Amino acid sequence: MNTALTLDAPRPLHEYAPSSLELIKGIRREGYLGWMMKVWRQHGDLVRIRMGSRSFLLVTHPDHVRHINVTQRESYDKAESYDSLRELLLGNGIVTATGVDWRRQRKLMAPFFTPRGVEKFYPIFLSDTQQLIEHWRSQHQGSGRPVEMLDEMMQVTAAVILHSVFSTDTGETLQRIKHSIETMISHISNMQMRPVQVPLWVPTPGNLRFHRAQKLVTAYIHELIARRRAIPTEQWPDDLLTKLMTTRDEETGTVMAEQLLVDNGITLFAAGHETTARTLSFLWYALSQNPEVERRLHAELDSVLGDAPPTINDLKKLPYTLQVVKEVLRLYPAAPMYARDAVADDDLDGVRIPAGTRTIVFAYATHRHPAFWDEPERFDPDRWLPEREAERHAHAYHPFAIGPRICLGNNFSLLETHVMAAMLARHFKLRMKPGHVPQFDLLGTLGSRNGLPMLIEARTGTKTL
Incomplete structure (x- = not known):
């Protein structure tokens, strides 16, 4: 395998301008994600794709990922590409803020999300996962009825976020807020994928649902x-909302303004539960397709945990479980691609990048790049053995983005996923509904167009906690 840390020579920019008919046929046949992968395989690591009057630069090679996110990060930001998210969902919260506003928010919020900082939420992870275990035992285990796994995982990760951010109970509150946020996300994703945009002021059923959901969530916070x-x-209560309301900016001495509190409340809920739920759903799918990996995972859990829930120290003794999580994030990143807009003229590997250029960083393809991954489509948690990880290009893996704008909640999500994977896999096996083959595609985030229906089976030899 080629593990060189730099390109051997500058690679030429490829231009690709599919006709409208070619584009529609390709996406209809292969899905948007499949079509993008085909473009990458046919045209290389740096492709300017022109669609009518619009164009974007598709970026895949780890050196280019590093250039945009790390070495030349001041030349790229979340500008025009994120306008719809700003206007319709997240406002100017931490995910969509730019420039000085972003730096101030990041400095204020970063201490809450360090590896040590997120450990304070560990009891919430344990409690909400235990409730799911009891629910599965009473309602689904051995029933022979498949459940939609993404819905199950969304339910538990939404509960975690409500408890961690707002200290609210679940029940009816959880359902209303979760449903409203997901309505908003789905509507925005559908808008972004349509070739013709319908303005939000047009009273279509979808627009009306969006406005009702937006009003409910904003009023709630x-x-x-x-x-x-x-x-x-x-x-x-000692939760994230209190921290946001009381922590003062070191430079100005001010606390976060009311509208920014609302924006970040929505941001933490929307970003904090959906992506983690997708990672967990794909984890169960991957285990169901890789029995030897599942066997090794179960053996580790049985030897370390016995019949008790994991402690923080126990997690350090579950390295293979974490390797499985990392491999899921490689093959099934919840955010398969993300945008960065050039805010200043730049030169990328000999290619002039004018200010205003939209770059799409294609993590899904980077994670499958044959120059950096042996048998890239194979699910292999041993890729994450320390010695193998140390040999790899540092930017060949970026499921949470990378550099200063790496996802603020990556430590929270990794710890939560590690805990839930350990607790649920200790007691259950999950199997795909017989005959069902997921159709993975870009649905705003990574998803399956035909769902992930799974059967929940008890593992023999495990006891009730």
Whole structure:
């Protein structure tokens, strides 16, 4: 395998301008993700794709990933490509903020999301996962009825976020907020994938649903903030919302403004539960397709955990479980691609990049690049043995993006996934519905167009906690 850390020589830019008919046929036949992979395989690591009056640069090679995200990061930001997310969902929260606003938010929020900082949420991970275990035992285990696994994982990760950010109970609150956020995300994703945009002011059924969901979520967070401010601060719960409301900017001495609290509340909920739920869903799919990996995982869990839930120290004794998680994130990254806009003129590997260029960093393809991954389509957790990981290009793997704008919640998500994978796999085997073959595609984030229906089976020899 070629593990060289730099390109042997500058590679020429490939231009590709599919006709509208070619584009429609290709996406209809292969899905949007499959079509993008075909473009990469046919045209190489740096491709300018022109679609009518619009164009973007498709970036795949790890050297180019490093250039945009690390070495020349000041020349790229989340500009025009994120306007719809700003306007319709996340406002100017941490994910969509730019420039000075982003740096101030990042500095303020980063201490809450360090590896040590996220450990304070560990009891929530344990409690909400245990509730799911009990639900599966009473409702689904051995029933012979498949469940939609993404829905199951969305339910538990949404509960974790509500408890961690807002200290609210689940039940009806969880269902209303979860459903509303997902309605908004789905509507925005559908809008972005349509060749013809219908303005939001047009009273279509979809637009009306979007506006109702947006109003409900915004009002809910405003109400939480108002309730908290109505009681003495010493009575405020120790959650992320309290931290955002009380932490002061070192330079200005001010706390976060009300609208920014709302924006970040929505951001933490939307980004904090959906991507982790998808990772967990793909993990169960991967285990169901790789029995030897599943056997090794179960053997590790049985030897370390016995019948008790994992402690923080136990997780350090579950390296193979974490390797499985990392391999899921490689083959099935919840965000298969992400945009970075050139905010200044740049030169990328000999190619002039004018300010205003939209670059699409194609993580899904980087994670399958044959120059950096042996048998890239094979699910192999041993890729993540320390000695093998150390040999690999540092930017060949970026499921949470990379560089200063790496996802703020990556440590939270990794710890949560590690815990849930360990607890659920200790007690259950999950199997695909017989005959079902998932159709993976880009649905805003990575998903399966025909779902992930799975059967929940008890593992023999395990006891109730």
